[in-house]
Amino acid sequence: MGISALVRRAQLDHGSVLINEDVRPVESARRTWTVWTFHNFWLLINCNIATFLTGSALIPLGLTWWQAIICIVIGNILATAALLLSSLAGSYYHIGFPVVSRAVWGIWGSQFTIWNRIFLSLVWYGFQSWVGGECIYMILLSWDPKFEDHVPNTIPADTGMTTAQFVSYVIFCIISLPFLWIRPHKLQPFFYFASAVTLVFFLVLLIWALATMGSSGFGSTLSNSQILPATGGPQSTAWLMLSGIMSTIGSIAAGILNQNDFARLARRPSDAMIGQAVAYPLYGTFASVVGILVVAATQHRFDGEAIWNPPTLFVRLLQNDDGAGTRAALFFAGLALVISQLGSSIPGNAIAGGIDLASTFPRYINIRRGAYVTAILSPIVNPWRLVNTATIFLTVLSSYGVFLAPMTGMMTAHYLIVSKSKMKVEDLYHASKASVYWYTSGVNWRAPLVWVVGCAPCLPGFIAAVNTSVKVTDGATELYYLNYLYGYLSSVVLYTALHWIFPSRSLDSFVAEPTSARELQKYYTERWDTESLPASLLGSVTHLPEKTEPAVQKTEYVLHN
Secondary structure, three states, rough: OOOHHHHHOOOOOOOOOOOOOOOOOHHHHOOOOHHHHHHHHHHHHHHOOHHHOOHHHHHHHHHHHHHHHHHHHHHHHHHHHHHHHHOHHHHHHOOHHHHHHHHHHHOOHHHHHHHHHHHHHHHHHHHHHHHHHHHHHHHHHHHHHOOHHHOOOOHHHHHOOOHHHHHHHHHHHHHHHHHHHOOOOHEEEEEHHHHHHHHEEEEEEEEHHOOOOOOOOHHHHHHHOOOOOOOOOOOHHHHHHHHHHHHHHHOOOOHHHHHHHHHEEOOOHHHHHHHHHHHHHHHHHHHHHHHOOOOOOHHHHHOOOOOOHHHHHHHHHHHHHHHHHHHHHHHHHHHHOOOOOOOOHHHHHHHHHHHHHHHHHHOOHHHHHHHHHHHHHHHHHOOOHHHHHHHHHHHHHHOOOOHHHHHHHHHHHHHHHHOOOOOOOHHOOOOOOOOOOOOOEEOOOOHHHHHHHHHHHHHHHHHHHOOOOOOOOOOHHHHHHHHHHHHHHHHHHHHHHHHHHHHHHHHHHHHHHHOOOHHHHHHHHHHOOOEEEEEEEHOOEEOOOOOOOOOHHHHHHHEEE
């Protein structure tokens, strides 16, 4: 069989240059996410090892434990606000992040934001899989405390791992594969099971740590005696707390950016809004606080060493006592953490990457294929090296909000201000001048300009944060400490201003039509149930003149083959 024949066989039914069945607007049969689905989704995304480690990035800055918690609470509240605003287009028009990006950046310009999100999916999936491998390692150690000695190590030390650890990583990757087959609208049973296990584990871990810490009490994690000036520069308490708030938002910046991918599955818009407004700040704060308390409560067991990584913590407990009780605890803790890692990594990274790849190559890739591609390519990021420098790695990913905040701000500005909550959904799937989102050769030139202004001023501080040998001015550091807030707000203002000064005539003409946003939302909510994919979105469309009063007829389109 020749290459051309293989390529033809790989093509999807109804796939074209911009759409397939997974990229199209979601019909009611797939709008299955309720308030509890969103609740469980954010429980799993937040109650994991990465969030547990939040305190490890804030307290070493010099903040006290209670100052770190204040940063976490405020950061999660601000992140929730950005998350809800980023979910509006998906909730009301049932389209995902890549499609919404076409409205902001242009049909072809949107590829810039989509590839950024694909890159983050690869990195995060690799990182989460390696951490999942550490949890498998715990289970194997519970069966055989000498497991490391019984597996000959043939991997050089400078790679940052042993053969036993790599085997554990491979096992977790294999265990993950069947879960990638689950379609997003059918994830509820998995969410219910994984979220119940995860929540119980975090509660039990906290209770165990507090109940067994002994008379010596909490370690120095809760009694930081470092004295910082209240104000007066980037090393003052005020500026470091601002940095902590931005780091908290930045750690979920990628999830905020692409949340339309999941909001489009909402049974009703209110399900997405209520489910996220409650669950995200609650569990984002809960898991971080649990991390700080558990580390402080166990610190004296390890001669004052603060062990932030839960798998490392349990392995150290086994080294101190390899009795049956400790081994049983290690097994069940490892099992719960494996489930927790699957619950956060599958939807948050694999499926998110699958959706982005499906929108980029809709002729050949659907969500399932994209999720498997994400999983297969994730080892190229060398996750074993990333975990060995976990604090630096989390700093980099939290700081990546420098680049994502302007993208998110533009999405909010476009939907709420420029388009006044009105979207011409058909035009998001057509690469021609007839589309109101064609702009200039398929690129909205305003968007890249706004993005540069939104992130460039923060780059010196970003570089200095990643590479501490680089020195920058206090002003550059302070601006970097405000990175997400600056990038988000500046992009909202500048994107709106550029569209006001240099309007897009076709877009403005559509927005000026008398059909209201509510009428459009109702129309599109009902439309996709009565039209198949080829009949509604494949081909070119022409807007008919308004001749009648009903809202549905005001928005009619006719297909030309």
